[in-house]
Amino acid sequence: xxxxxxxxxxxxxxxxxxxxxxxxxxxxxxxxxxxxxxxxxxxxxxxxxxxxxxxxxxxxxxxxxxxxxxxxxxxxxxxxxxxxxxxxxxxxxxxxxxxxxxxxxxxxxxxxxxxxxxxxxxxxxxxxxxxxxxxxxxxxxxxxxxxxxxxxxxxxxxxxxxxxxxxxxxxxxxxxxx
Numbered sequence: 001x002x003x004x005x006x007x008x009x010x011x012x013x014x015x016x017x018x019x020x021x022x023x024x025x026x027x028x029x030x031x032x033x034x035x036x037x038x039x040x041x042x043x044x045x046x047x048x049x050x051x052x053x054x055x056x057x058x059x060x061x062x063x064x065x066x067x068x069x070x071x072x073x074x075x076x077x078x079x080x081x082x083x084x085x086x087x088x089x090x091x092x093x094x095x096x097x098x099x100x101x102x103x104x105x106x107x108x109x110x111x112x113x114x115x116x117x118x119x120x121x122x123x124x125x126x127x128x129x130x131x132x133x134x135x136x137x138x139x140x141x142x143x144x145x146x147x148x149x150x151x152x153x154x155x156x157x158x159x160x161x162x163x164x165x166x167x168x169x170x171x172x173x174x175x176x177x178x
Contacts, residue, residue, distance in 0.1 A: 001067055001084065007123050011072075014116060021069040021081065026060050028078045029071065032105050039108045047141050069103075070120075072113065079107040082117050084124060090136045090161060091168055098132040098170070099125050118151050125173055132170045139165045152176070 011018045037048045063069035072080040083102040106113040137144045153169035
């Protein structure tokens with residue numbers, strides 16, 4: 001996936017840098033996930049209890065190899081990470097009109113990066129003639145479901161896999177202007 005000048009300008013305006021992750025970033029990326037997972041546990045937020053058991057360094061390296069893993073940096077420090085691609089793990093589909101957003105993580109203590117990540121994903125999708133952004137989250141994470149709804153992601157269905165019940169959400173980009 002190519003990051004256009006338009007997206008670089010948007011990022012610069014918001015005082016951060018966006019780049020595709022590379023192999024040398026993986027340890028810092030993993031630390032973001034570890035820190036966020038510990039924060040969830042400390043705050044008793046029902047999310048990612050077993051995340052690091054199921055997602056290892058090789059999964060991040062695969063996403064890097066496929067040019068699907070992006071990082072947001074401020075002052076040369078990675079403060080957020082996300083994956084965007086056309087392959088769905090939970091939707092059981094691969095379609096040309098959708099991007100799936102995965103592995104969104106922000107540095108503990110940062111604010112408003114979720115909105116910025118979704119703005120970037122919308123811009124990437126629009127530039128590549130993609131109609132839908134799709135995302136999933138655990139059904140029991142009420143706060144995250146509310147956030148996704150506030151960003152315009154409509155609930156499509158609820159499903160279960162490996163003892164987890166999750167919501168599948170999508171956003172129709174034809175309904176918005178960037």
